Amino acid sequence: MLMAVKNQIKVTLVSVKYALMREMLNKWTFLMNVFFMILNNASFILQWIVIYSLKQDIGGYTFEQVLLLWAFTASTFGISHFFFRKAYSLSDTITYGKLDSYLVQPKNILISAITSEVDASAIGDMLYALIIVLISKLTMWQVLLFMILSICGGVILTALAVILASLSFWLNKSDMIADTGNNMTTHFATYPEGIFNGIVKFLLYTIIPVGFTNYIPVSVMTNFDWKLTLMVIGATAFWVAAAFAIFYKGLRRYSSSNLMIAKI
Amino acid sequence: MRKYLFIFKAELMSALQYVANILLHMITYFIVIIIFFYLWNYIYDDPTQLINGYSKTQMIWYVIITEIIWNIVSGRKLCRRICDDVKSGNIAYNMNKPYNYIGYILSSHLGEGIIKSLIYITFGIILGRVFLGAFPTLNVLSIVLVILSLILAVVIDTLFIIFIGLFSLYIEDANPLFWLYSKLILILGTMFPIEFFPEVIQKITTVSPIYVICYGPAKLFVDFNLNNALNIIAFQFIYLAVAFGLCGVLYAKGVKKLNVNGG
Numbered sequence: 207m208l209m210a211v212k213n214q215i216k217v218t219l220v221s222v223k224y225a226l227m228r229e230m231l232n233k234w235t236f237l238m239n240v241f242f243m244i245l246n247n248a249s250f251i252l253q254w255i256v257i258y259s260l261k262q263d264i265g266g267y268t269f270e271q272v273l274l275l276w277a278f279t280a281s282t283f284g285i286s287h288f289f290f291r292k293a294y295s296l297s298d299t300i301t302y303g304k305l306d307s308y309l310v311q312p313k314n315i316l317i318s319a320i321t322s323e324v325d326a327s328a329i330g331d332m333l334y335a336l337i338i339v340l341i342s343k344l345t346m347w348q349v350l351l352f353m354i355l356s357i358c359g360g361v362i363l364t365a366l367a368v369i370l371a372s373l374s375f376w377l378n379k380s381d382m383i384a385d386t387g388n389n390m391t392t393h394f395a396t397y398p399e400g401i402f403n404g405i406v407k408f409l410l411y412t413i414i415p416v417g418f419t420n421y422i423p424v425s426v427m428t429n430f431d432w433k434l435t436l437m438v439i440g441a442t443a444f445w446v447a448a449a450f451a452i453f454y455k456g457l458r459r460y461s462s463s464n465l466m467i468a469k470i
Numbered sequence: 471m472r473k474y475l476f477i478f479k480a481e482l483m484s485a486l487q488y489v490a491n492i493l494l495h496m497i498t499y500f501i502v503i504i505i506f507f508y509l510w511n512y513i514y515d516d517p518t519q520l521i522n523g524y525s526k527t528q529m530i531w532y533v534i535i536t537e538i539i540w541n542i543v544s545g546r547k548l549c550r551r552i553c554d555d556v557k558s559g560n561i562a563y564n565m566n567k568p569y570n571y572i573g574y575i576l577s578s579h580l581g582e583g584i585i586k587s588l589i590y591i592t593f594g595i596i597l598g599r600v601f602l603g604a605f606p607t608l609n610v611l612s613i614v615l616v617i618l619s620l621i622l623a624v625v626i627d628t629l630f631i632i633f634i635g636l637f638s639l640y641i642e643d644a645n646p647l648f649w650l651y652s653k654l655i656l657i658l659g660t661m662f663p664i665e666f667f668p669e670v671i672q673k674i675t676t677v678s679p680i681y682v683i684c685y686g687p688a689k690l691f692v693d694f695n696l697n698n699a700l701n702i703i704a705f706q707f708i709y710l711a712v713a714f715g716l717c718g719v720l721y722a723k724g725v726k727k728l729n730v731n732g733g
Contacts, residue, residue, distance in 0.1 A: 235642045242646030249653040256666050260521055261513050327646070382494045389498050397505055401512040406504065 218321045225324040236326050243330025265400025277338035278420045279395040284331030285360025293320040293364050296371035297381035303462045316453050358442040359419035365449035375456030395420045474577040481581025506533045522665040527602050528692040534598050535688040536660040538590045542583045545631045549648040552635030572717045612694040619687040622706040627683045629713035639724030659684025682706045
């Protein structure tokens with residue numbers, strides 16, 4: 207069992223490595239993608255400077271906590287889009303019968319299908335998070351905690367993307383639903399938890415898992431709490447299990463479209 | 471001109487087949503408005519308070535209007551389409567047709583946008599009425615001028631995105647340039663009126679495309695003033711000519727560099 211997991215991780219990393227090498231074929235485009243993504247994220251600092259000039263406390267967050275919230279948004283988004291980019295186009299893969307080539311591989315079908323491409327600009331997201339971590343003057347322990355929570359968040363986002371994409375096994379053209387669901391998470395993830403209340407807040411800890419990818423991590427980074435940290439790890443396990451269960455349940459309904467594609 | 475009207479009509483008819491997709495996109499629009507509704511509710515202590523001359527209701531209406539423009543234009547999709555046309559060599563099939571590529575892209579994108587406009591405007595107004603209750607004071611003349619300003623804003627924004635997309639004739643991928651442009655539009659124009667920024671930024675924004683694409687139409691909607699309206703619309707016509715000119719020059723020079731292999 208442990209050997210199988212080790213092998214799977216090894217294959218996944220090799221897959222990611224070659225996907226990255228493909229992206230780096232045109233170095234100028236690659237660097238521009240990364241650099242402009244950092245600028246793109248940094249531009250939102252201006253938005254928060256304006257908001258904090260109107261009121262000193264926004265949803266119980268200080269300006270530094272909003273920066274940390276953005277660091278988590280960028281790192282979780284970056285990890286998910288870099289390592290598991292294909293999870294975001296899995297709907298198309300299913301709808302157009304492109305899963306065939308993964309079915310014959312002697313490795314986990316879902317992991318092989320979602321790790322076969324990387325998004326170069328997601329490196330910009332991860333670097334942006336790193337820059338914020340550096341300027342936030344965190345302790346080594348906090349940096350380690352940030353990395354663990356970011357990985358958990360990235361995995362939860364990926365699991366959500368897989369679940370939404372798996373709807374394609376049952377529904378036609380559900381890619382729009384998947385896109386809407388994934389965008390929804392990003393929109394909420396960049397605003398402090400305290401401004402929301404009622405049903406919206408409930409949704410942020412259930413079907414829109416921003417509470418576990420962003421809000422609890424920011425809280426844990428400010429005031430460390432073992433229980434909350436374990437809750438994030440537990441939520442990650444739950445979302446991953448749900449993603450695998452739904453994907454494999456849907457896979458039973460999958461039928462090939464006899465599409466001929468070359469995988470190089 | 472007739473050929474572009476035909477392209478416009480063809481895209482309009484095609485967009486009618488995908489109304490369900492547009493309706494699904496409304497969920498994202500709804501979420502953005504909900505977030506701003508909560509945010510401004512948190513920032514404003516009471517409904518009569520004014521911040522930089524804007525009441526809470528005006529601020530939320532402002533975002534409703536600017537987000538309508540943002541969604542009608544769908545800049546990311548447009549820029550990606552032009553970049554893909556260049557990368558895939560598809561642009562070669564458009565070049566040998568009896569129309570100008572810029573005119574073709576503009577008319578087809580606007581044709582697609584017309585259905586979106588009707589849906590977004592209707593939904594936006596319903597959303598504002600439900601959440602805010604109040605509607606800005608507008609008479610027939612002001613409604614006509616606000617609509618004219620909205621149309622001009624959409625056309626100018628579309629042209630600027632075409633301009634950015636055409637950079638893919640020089641560099642392989644112009645999408646990163648679009649990210650930067652879109653964030654400037656989003657932060658300096660869509661989220662806040664220009665009065666919310668320091669004076670230096672206000673001065674720059676007033677002469678930038680942001681003024682005619684976001685601030686102008688939204689400001690007219692929330693706080694109509696005839697003099698302001700005429701100023702904004704005149705400024706929009708100037709920007710319209712500038713945007714057309716820039717696209718024309720960039721395309722004429724860039725297309726000479728185009729090298730399509732196979733197809």
